[in-house]
Amino acid sequence: MNAAQRADIEQPRKVCFPPKLKMLFRSHRYKVIYGGRGSAKSWSVARALLILGASKKMRILCIREVQKSIKDSSHKLLKDQISTLGLGDFYEVLDTMIRGRNGTEFLFTGLSSQTETSIKSFEGVDVAWCEEAQTISKNSWDILIPTIRKEGSEIWITFNPCLESDETYKRFVTNPPPSACVVFLNYYDNEWFPDVLEQERLHCEATEDFDTYSNIWEGTCRAAVAGAIYAKEVALAVIQKRITFLPYDPHLKVHTVWDLGYADHMCVLFCQRGRNEVRVIDYIQENQASTEQIAALVKSRPYVFGRCFLPHDGFNKDRRSGGKSDADILRKLGFKVKPIPKTSIEARIKNARAQFHRFVFDKGKCDVEDSSLLECLKRYRRAESKHDVDKAPVHDEFSHGADAFGYSAQVIDEMINEDEYVEPMPSLEFVPFGNMGY
Numbered sequence: 217m218n219a220a221q222r223a224d225i226e227q228p229r230k231v232c233f234p235p236k237l238k239m240l241f242r243s244h245r246y247k248v249i250y251g252g253r254g255s256a257k258s259w260s261v262a263r264a265l266l267i268l269g270a271s272k273k274m275r276i277l278c279i280r281e282v283q284k285s286i287k288d289s290s291h292k293l294l295k296d297q298i299s300t301l302g303l304g305d306f307y308e309v310l311d312t313m314i315r316g317r318n319g320t321e322f323l324f325t326g327l328s329s330q331t332e333t334s335i336k337s338f339e340g341v342d343v344a345w346c347e348e349a350q351t352i353s354k355n356s357w358d359i360l361i362p363t364i365r366k367e368g369s370e371i372w373i374t375f376n377p378c379l380e381s382d383e384t385y386k387r388f389v390t391n392p393p394p395s396a397c398v399v400f401l402n403y404y405d406n407e408w409f410p411d412v413l414e415q416e417r418l419h420c421e422a423t424e425d426f427d428t429y430s431n432i433w434e435g436t437c438r439a440a441v442a443g444a445i446y447a448k449e450v451a452l453a454v455i456q457k458r459i460t461f462l463p464y465d466p467h468l469k470v471h472t473v474w475d476l477g478y479a480d481h482m483c484v485l486f487c488q489r490g491r492n493e494v495r496v497i498d499y500i501q502e503n504q505a506s507t508e509q510i511a512a513l514v515k516s517r518p519y520v521f522g523r524c525f526l527p528h529d530g531f532n533k534d535r536r537s538g539g540k541s542d543a544d545i546l547r548k549l550g551f552k553v554k555p556i557p558k559t560s561i562e563a564r565i566k567n568a569r570a571q572f573h574r575f576v577f578d579k580g581k582c583d584v585e586d587s588s589l590l591e592c593l594k595r596y597r598r599a600e601s602k603h604d605v606d607k608a609p610v611h612d613e614f615s616h617g618a619d620a621f622g623y624s625a626q627v628i629d630e631m632i633n634e635d636e637y638v639e640p641m642p643s644l645e646f647v648p649f650g651n652m653g654y
Contacts, residue, residue: 245396251400252432254402262294270306373388461580467633468488476526507546
């Protein structure tokens, strides 16, 4: 590279950035940029990295959670920005990497395919850029962060948020590390926001629900994942403040509604029926636990119990339980077991949607952990399909809690607060010994 070319690289043409992104050229271990569509997050980061990589030799790793091919990466975005910045003579764009004349390298990988061993090849990275970071899992972060260990190395993070409970949001927005610079960026921060996107934004505002619009354009978290079966119902529960802290009312019976699992999750809802509402005051979700173990957890709660509702398979005899059913086991432990009417999944979902407005959820017990009831309802979805016909709901770690909620909506009218009525034994008329006909 001759002196004229070096001078052109060291003093590139004027490049503009949103004012909030001056931090891209300052030293921070974590640079976190999140917000809605049209805010110039990705192309600003791409430009900044290309400029920095042209000024000195760097090794830059571009990351997504899943990268099945180079088409899934930031490769094309960087290629387009190289052209925009006039750096085509400096950067050589190859099929799977980008290389600068000074030795700078842009590498691309998906975190989900990496292990603690395989990712060690990236230990010398100067900057790791995590694009679409809302999808990056806890396991992936736990593998990546210790790997980016070079002195002065940085981790850049860009994403449009989805749920507050997503690992990336919790880790870098809710509880950011002290070495993080976190910037919230939206379309109104982008001085070059194009008119074509403004028309898209206005159309979305006019036609979509508030939760969807706010997530896409305002960068706020959704009430539930896009496409969630109970997305609108959860969003309305948030707006109506039906996710709150509920005290246990000792004057009302606590009814338990079970979704049974053997090799996977078993879930129990604890419900109190008020005059006009059903209060879900507690929730249990355990993996690979026996009916006896879950029953012990239930009985350890300081509640006055009413009925115990089980789905139809809870009344099947099981050789693994010595020929006993779950209902037999629970009755022996003192539970008043009642069957839940057998219906199709679709009928149960339809009924649950219709009854959702009657439910109030305890924020302390139902909306705190990744395996909470509200988390299940936020993430309960159908399998992706290219056809118009709805597919069955996905069977995963979130479907069990959602099924238990569906069951609870079926038995609202059977959640009684009176003591169970027991038919008395018929009274025997006393006959004197002398009148017995002997």
